[in-house]
Amino acid sequence: MPALPIAAALAALIAAAEPPQAPPDPRDGGPDRIDVTQYPQDQQRKYQVFSVKCAKCHPLARSVNARFSPTEWKRYMKRMLRRPNSAINEEQAQLIYDFLKFHAVQQGYGS
Numbered sequence: 001m002p003a004l005p006i007a008a009a010l011a012a013l014i015a016a017a018e019p020p021q022a023p024p025d026p027r028d029g030g031p032d033r034i035d036v037t038q039y040p041q042d043q044q045r046k047y048q049v050f051s052v053k054c055a056k057c058h059p060l061a062r063s064v065n066a067r068f069s070p071t072e073w074k075r076y077m078k079r080m081l082r083r084p085n086s087a088i089n090e091e092q093a094q095l096i097y098d099f100l101k102f103h104a105v106q107q108g109y110g111s
């Protein structure tokens with residue numbers, strides 16, 4: 001049996017597993033996740049909320065690579081919440097902001 005059909009089938013499987021491509025945005029280069037394994041448990045839970053809610057309209061990478069200080073996040077969160085169809089309520093917004101603030105301080109982006 002020739003090896004080629006197997007290779008072709010594998011290639012097709014891998015191609016099918018690729019997520020659909022969004023139009024590239026220069027701000028979305030870089031990592032699309034934060035390693036939270038060393039963060040406290042409650043921050044890890046907040047990260048889950050962030051990673052679902054803030055990846056609805058653009059890749060999570062946009063926030064991961066933003067390098068905002070907590071003050072800048074506070075302002076920016078309001079802007080994101082005001083967008084139509086953001087589907088983020090006050091409670092979720094507070095959890096997300098808590099996480100972004102914690103992470104910004106860990107990264108040395110201000111207090």
Ligand code: HEC
Nearest residue numbers: 027053054056057058062063066077080083084085086096
């Ligand atoms: C309803 C759609 C929507 C949701 C939900 C959303 N965003 Fe956005 N976001 C946008 C759009 C549109 C832009 C580009 C225009 C802009 O910068 O305001 C953007 C841009 C950004 C930027 C780039 C800012 C810059 O100047 O480089 C960051 C950071 C960001 N969003 C973070 C978040 C975070 C954090 C959340 C979750 C709380 C979130 N977004 C949820 C629509 C959304």
